[in-house]
Amino acid sequence: MGTESASATRPGAWAYAVTCLKIGTVGFGGGYAVLDLIRAEVVERHRWLASEEFDDILAAVQLVPGPTTVNLLAAVGERVSGWASLVLGVAAVILPSFAIVVGLTSLYLRYSNAPIAIGAMAGLAAAVIGLMVAVTLELGRDVRRDILHWAIALVAFAVVAFTTVNPIWLIVAAAAAGGIKLALRRH
Template structure:
């Protein structure tokens, strides 16, 4: 994809993506991405992976995992990391500003209205409807993640343990993320050791 030549903001990034295209997509996500967090993951995945193919599925999942481990808002962490990968620090700063600008302006416009009308039954009903819609979006994202879940007993066991620790024992999410990462590392280490032990007898015979 060739970059737009008019103005520095439209330079082509090292990844071959026009900086202006990145800003347009981030502005779109920031404008229509209601709910934040996992409620916007479907939109982000559709825009970056499916439609524009700026990320592979594996790269997207890896960056999502890293974003969950970092402090701060998940959506901002993920999209800031993607923008940095696409065009470096300048693209990351501009794209992140484009991402948060719509919600910032909307909050400024609605803050006074909400404070004046927050006890109005129509306003309260509208907010409850928005909450229900966001819950539906999050359930849709969870179902999509389940469909993409690797079909292996280890992943189901890890997910079940995280569910029990988080839902029933109320363990802090950061510990669940760290424990999940540690479990994945141990699984990979065990697989490497198993392959080495399996191939060593063959090497001795061949020698």
């Protein structure tokens, strides 16, 4: 794959991993900020991919489960220099965050009863709820405006908010509903 790419140079797996390590170190905040950062590195700085090719891959990775940034870097790695870049790139982008979480969790387990930590965690928890509201609204824009899709969203909300049914079943059921709708339309 990737022989048709417009780019002139190909990174080796290590060079690709170094770029991913950089993105994984300075990509604070997630979301759009990181997507812009990845584009700046891959398209503008290193010219490994043309802009349209990058957009194409970004659209394609929405089809895969998991965090968009990780999937995007995995896909770009595979495209520009194969499986070794995919694997090393993902490991490199996660590594800094892994180290930070292990460090913070050690601190959390030791100091979680200190008043400052209790206050900080309460503020963080409230901020996370606010972020999740923002993310819900953001993703909600892309939900198709028809009865089927809104009914699916409403059922999913009620099941998670008020029962302990495993949400995986809802994802499977929604996929089946989408498939059945398509089958009905064809016949």
